[in-house]
Amino acid sequence: xxxxxxxxTTLAAKIKAGEISxxxxxxxxxxxxxxTEELYNCYVTIDKDGALKQAEEIQSKIESGxxxxxxxxxxxxxxxxxxxEGMLTTCSSKILGNxxxxxxxxxxxxxxxxxAVIIGKxxxxxxxxxSTTETSAYGVTRNPKNPEHVPGGSSGGSAAAVAANExxxxxxxxxxxxxxxxxxxxxxVGMKPTYSTVSRYGLIAYxxxxxxxxxxxxxxxxxxxxxxxxxxxxxxxxxxVGKKTDYTKALVNDVKGMKIGIPRDYFGDGxxxxxxxxxxxxxxxxxxxxxxxxxxxxxxxxxxxxxYYTIAAAEASSNLERFDGIKYxxxxxxxxxxxxxxxxxxxEGFGAEVKRRIMLGSFVLSSGYYDAYYLKALxxxxxxxxxxxxxxxxxxxxxxxxxxxxxxxxxxxLSDPIKMxxxxxxTISINLAxxxxxxxxxxxxxxxxxxxxxxxxxxxxxxNIIQTAYTYEQAGKED
Amino acid sequence: MSKTYETVIxxxxxxxxxxxxxxxxxxxxxxxxxxxxxxCPVCTGMPGSxxxxxxxxxxxxxxxxxxxxxxxxxxxxxxxxNYFYPDNPxxxxxxxxxxxxxxxxKVEIETENGKxxxxxxxxxxxxxxxxxxxxxxxDCSLVDYNxxxxxxxxIVSEPDMRSAEEVIAYLEKLRLIIQYLGASDCKLNEGSxxxxxxxxxxxxxxxxxxxxxxxxxxxxxxxxxxxxxxxRERQIDLIExxxxxxxxxxxxxxxKGYSYAMRSKEDAQDYRYFPDPDLTPVVIxxxxxxxxxxxxxxxxxxxxxxxxxxxGLPEYDADIITLYKKMADMFEETTAICKLxxxxxxxxxxxxxxxxxxxxxxxxxxxxxxxxxxxxIMLAENGTINGSVAKDVFKKIFExxxxxxxxxxxxxxxxxxxxxxxxxxxxxxxxxxxxxxEDYKNGKDKAIxxxxxxxxxxxxxxxxxxxxxxxxxxILSR
Numbered sequence: 021x022x023x024x025x026x027x028x029t030t031l032a033a034k035i036k037a038g039e040i041s042x043x044x045x046x047x048x049x050x051x052x053x054x055x056t057e058e059l060y061n062c063y064v065t066i067d068k069d070g071a072l073k074q075a076e077e078i079q080s081k082i083e084s085g086x087x088x089x090x091x092x093x094x095x096x097x098x099x100x101x102x103x104x105e106g107m108l109t110t111c112s113s114k115i116l117g118n119x120x121x122x123x124x125x126x127x128x129x130x131x132x133x134x135x136a137v138i139i140g141k142x143x144x145x146x147x148x149x150x151s152t153t154e155t156s157a158y159g160v161t162r163n164p165k166n167p168e169h170v171p172g173g174s175s176g177g178s179a180a181a182v183a184a185n186e187x188x189x190x191x192x193x194x195x196x197x198x199x200x201x202x203x204x205x206x207x208x209v210g211m212k213p214t215y216s217t218v219s220r221y222g223l224i225a226y227x228x229x230x231x232x233x234x235x236x237x238x239x240x241x242x243x244x245x246x247x248x249x250x251x252x253x254x255x256x257x258x259x260x261v262g263k264k265t266d267y268t269k270a271l272v273n274d275v276k277g278m279k280i281g282i283p284r285d286y287f288g289d290g291x292x293x294x295x296x297x298x299x300x301x302x303x304x305x306x307x308x309x310x311x312x313x314x315x316x317x318x319x320x321x322x323x324x325x326x327x328y329y330t331i332a333a334a335e336a337s338s339n340l341e342r343f344d345g346i347k348y349x350x351x352x353x354x355x356x357x358x359x360x361x362x363x364x365x366x367x368e369g370f371g372a373e374v375k376r377r378i379m380l381g382s383f384v385l386s387s388g389y390y391d392a393y394y395l396k397a398l399x400x401x402x403x404x405x406x407x408x409x410x411x412x413x414x415x416x417x418x419x420x421x422x423x424x425x426x427x428x429x430x431x432x433x434l435s436d437p438i439k440m441x442x443x444x445x446x447t448i449s450i451n452l453a454x455x456x457x458x459x460x461x462x463x464x465x466x467x468x469x470x471x472x473x474x475x476x477x478x479x480x481x482x483x484n485i486i487q488t489a490y491t492y493e494q495a496g497k498e499d
Numbered sequence: 500m501s502k503t504y505e506t507v508i509x510x511x512x513x514x515x516x517x518x519x520x521x522x523x524x525x526x527x528x529x530x531x532x533x534x535x536x537x538x539c540p541v542c543t544g545m546p547g548s549x550x551x552x553x554x555x556x557x558x559x560x561x562x563x564x565x566x567x568x569x570x571x572x573x574x575x576x577x578x579x580x581n582y583f584y585p586d587n588p589x590x591x592x593x594x595x596x597x598x599x600x601x602x603x604x605k606v607e608i609e610t611e612n613g614k615x616x617x618x619x620x621x622x623x624x625x626x627x628x629x630x631x632x633x634x635x636x637x638d639c640s641l642v643d644y645n646x647x648x649x650x651x652x653x654i655v656s657e658p659d660m661r662s663a664e665e666v667i668a669y670l671e672k673l674r675l676i677i678q679y680l681g682a683s684d685c686k687l688n689e690g691s692x693x694x695x696x697x698x699x700x701x702x703x704x705x706x707x708x709x710x711x712x713x714x715x716x717x718x719x720x721x722x723x724x725x726x727x728x729x730x731r732e733r734q735i736d737l738i739e740x741x742x743x744x745x746x747x748x749x750x751x752x753x754x755k756g757y758s759y760a761m762r763s764k765e766d767a768q769d770y771r772y773f774p775d776p777d778l779t780p781v782v783i784x785x786x787x788x789x790x791x792x793x794x795x796x797x798x799x800x801x802x803x804x805x806x807x808x809x810x811g812l813p814e815y816d817a818d819i820i821t822l823y824k825k826m827a828d829m830f831e832e833t834t835a836i837c838k839l840x841x842x843x844x845x846x847x848x849x850x851x852x853x854x855x856x857x858x859x860x861x862x863x864x865x866x867x868x869x870x871x872x873x874x875x876i877m878l879a880e881n882g883t884i885n886g887s888v889a890k891d892v893f894k895k896i897f898e899x900x901x902x903x904x905x906x907x908x909x910x911x912x913x914x915x916x917x918x919x920x921x922x923x924x925x926x927x928x929x930x931x932x933x934x935x936x937e938d939y940k941n942g943k944d945k946a947i948x949x950x951x952x953x954x955x956x957x958x959x960x961x962x963x964x965x966x967x968x969x970x971x972x973x974i975l976s977r
Contacts, residue, residue, distance in 0.1 A: 102547075109547075111546075119546070121545070122540065123540055221547065221548070221549050222547040222548075224547050225547075225777075229776035256549060257549050257551075258549065258550065258551050258552065258778050258779050259776075259777065334773060338579050338581055338591050341581060341583065341591055342544045342546065342588065343546075344583060344585075344590055346585050346642075347543065347544070347588065348545075348546075362583055382771060385772075385773050386771055387770075390771075390773070
């Protein structure tokens with residue numbers, strides 16, 4: 021077994037036991053990057069020297085007993101929309117091509133305190149807008165399970181880096197499925213925690229009311245361990261609640277009596293038959309371990325996509341106004357006056373998908389349209405939350421697919437953005453309702469690509485989905 | 500015959516709140532620091548930064564709302580106002596549109612035409628922008644974000660004012676309330692209080708309002724009055740010429756005494772307001788309101804009544820002294836030490852006002868300490884110095900806040916009560932001025948004044964004028 025095959029928690033245990041050093045682990049990852057990065061393009065920035073230096077410092081702190089965190093010494097990759105002090109943070113956009121933050125995001129601080137070795141910054145859809153990591157200004161990322169296919173997005177670089185062993189775990193951000201869908205496409209575990217669990221301070225905002233940072237990793241144990249480390253109450257983020265939960269406590273191989281709801285709406289037209297079969301099969305496995313399954317109608321699913329694209333685009337149109345060529349980032353070379361500078365900088369600095377969403381968002385917020393679009397979308401959001409509240413009065417967990425299909429081929433999606441948006445149908449309601457959800461592998465399709473299973477929990481009930489996911493994972497090992 | 504017109508005026512008043520830190524970050528609000536010294540990722544709009552509301556801003560806004568009889572919005576929200584400008588680092592300003600913190604208030608004003616209520620439409624909280632500095636020599640612009648994120652409240656009145664006098668009375672009333680609350684120093688010249696005037700005219704008796712303009716850049720009460728007069732005339736002239744008033748924003752040039760159009764309604768931007776998702780709603784509980792209420796200070800009317808009752812001040816004195824919070828504080832603090840309210844009042848209304856006027860200063864710029872004024876009053880009261888010396892020493896206190904006891908000691912200004920020595924001096928003066936003595940004896944009482952003056956001159960102003968009089972009369976009646 022190679023070092024690279026270890027999960028993050030196993031590796032940390034071995035480092036702690038003195039069997040492997042943080043330096044060896046970091047070197048192993050860097051060697052793997054040497055071999056595969058040219059093909060996959062998981063990273064925008066790789067900080068080789070910095071990583072080795074961190075590894076040395078951390079190793080000595082582990083040896084002196086100063087660092088005892090369950091992930092101390094483990095190399096991690098960070099999505100490129102999460103600020104890292106002194107390290108390029110581009111959001112995979114030309115407009116931030118030279119942007120080096122003066123501070124680190126709260127999650128990065130939390131990871132540093134826990135002794136993480138930061139390898140670099142992962143590729144993503146520009147400003148997290150996209151579902152394939154093809155809208156990056158720094159090239160597409162390829163799916164390590166089949167390089168002809170996309171890794172999903174927007175946290176495609178993070179998912180691919182984990183799948184390609186170019187790191188042991190990664191951070192992503194999820195506004196409409198951006199952690200869960202690439203995790204599903206790349207066959208890794210990904211989780212979007214309840215909105216407000218992980219501080220957004222230092223996450224370059226896309227849709228502020230929906231954005232949430234979460235882990236992409238090799239198994240459910242890693243997922244719970246990482247969540248323990250990154251979740252915190254942060255007074256710098258007004259929306260941070262940071263209920264302190266011990267997520268690793270939920271790593272229990274038992275679902276007896278766990279009530280699992282299966283929304284019929286998630287298994288209708290448009291769902292690939294192989295995906296459907298694999299997901300329902302996973303449900304049966306859980307049933308065989310004592311879970312109680314019940315089908316139900318969630319409702320409102322068809323309204324989630326228009327509501328989501330209205331709210332996310334509206335917030336994005338405002339959040340992205342600060343990229344104007346004045347203070348940092350890209351500025352056009354020639355301009356005649358201030359407004360011409362703004363126009364040219366933003367026309368040249370943003371890609372097509374970002375511009376599409378800025379225009380959409382500006383439109384739905386314009387005077388005369390605000391009530392008809394934005395306000396209506398907020399009402400739909402509230403109704404969707406209510407539908408989930410009703411469901412969670414009956415079930416502990418809701419089970420469904422992550423995406424309608426396995427990873428599409430490169431180049432297939434961007435030509436038809438509406439089709440790409442529809443691909444988010446099973447993930448975006450969860451962001452609108454602020455719920456936690458985990459994505460984990462539940463099989464391989466005949467095309468050789470992984471299929472993702474999604475388990476959704478009620479707000480702050482991460483432990484229900486962690487326990488269910490862990491039991492399913494263990495069942496796979498036993499069978 | 501020309502028609503009579505009525506002027507209709509509403510005000511938008513911005514007030515910088517006196518919090519120590521900014522509205523959404525911990526940076527200092529201090530005025531006059533090096534450019535960009537008081538900045539951080541939040542108030543410079545760096546990617547990934549998030550705003551956190553300063554609770555003191557809510558307290559001040561609520562306190563002003565309560566003092567102006569507003570309804571407090573117990574569930575209010577912040578909205579983003581989107582527009583591109585380099586002094587606005589995020590290219591949106593965090594303000595309140597949909598649910599402002601205060602609504603439906605009123606304040607009473609008094610002018611020569613009597614008392615009247617001016618309605619307050621709303622008060623909302625928002626952040627200030629930075630400052631652009633245009634370097635014409637280098638043909639570039641620089642931006643200073645020290646002011647970016649300084650908390651403001653905007654007080655929007657109803658269109659209830661009909662003259663410049665009413666506007667000034669309303670502004671003075673607001674200023675007084677806010678200064679009494681300690682919520683702002685309200686200095687127009689430093690920009691901590693800024694008023695935009697919305698003005699329209701209509702034929703007397705008309706039911707509909709005319710088209711209004713908004714006037715900006717008004718930095719003093721005088722400028723406001725002049726701008727109102729000028730704009731009223733301009734609009735009436737347009738109407739009389741059969742033209743129409745354009746709805747637009749105008750900028751007042753106080754040096755040139757006229758205004759010019761900045762932008763018309765057609766150029767008005769769509770600010771695309773929407774609730775700021777980075778901030779949670781502001782919930783003001785009944786308990787919180789009660790707490791703020793219980794901390795409200797004594798306002799001018801109550802204070803005035805108390806000064807008359809407690810200190811026996813004439814109404815005239817109480818009226819002037821309470822017009823400025825700083826003056827009232829000075830009065831109370833000084834009186835607490837020397838226990839001579841009327842003497843303190845006299846100094847404040849007389850000498851202080853005279854010196855302020857000469858120095859072209861406002862009463863809230865008083866910078867001497869009440870201890871020194873109290874000491875001076877006591878020195879005069881117990882006969883250590885005479886009245887004319889006291890006046891000179893007060894000027895020193897006013898200008899440099901000197902300790903009068905030390906100053907009198909060091910400069911030998913104590914009143915001379917040595918009667919024998921004084922008698923000799925007066926004998927000499929009488930001997931030198933036979934004409935005056937003659938005049939006095941012929942019934943010209945004025946002549947004694949000249950002799951007193953000569954004696955004061957000879958004693959360097961330190962003699963006790965009462966004693967001089969007494970000795971003089973003794974000598975002259977011989």
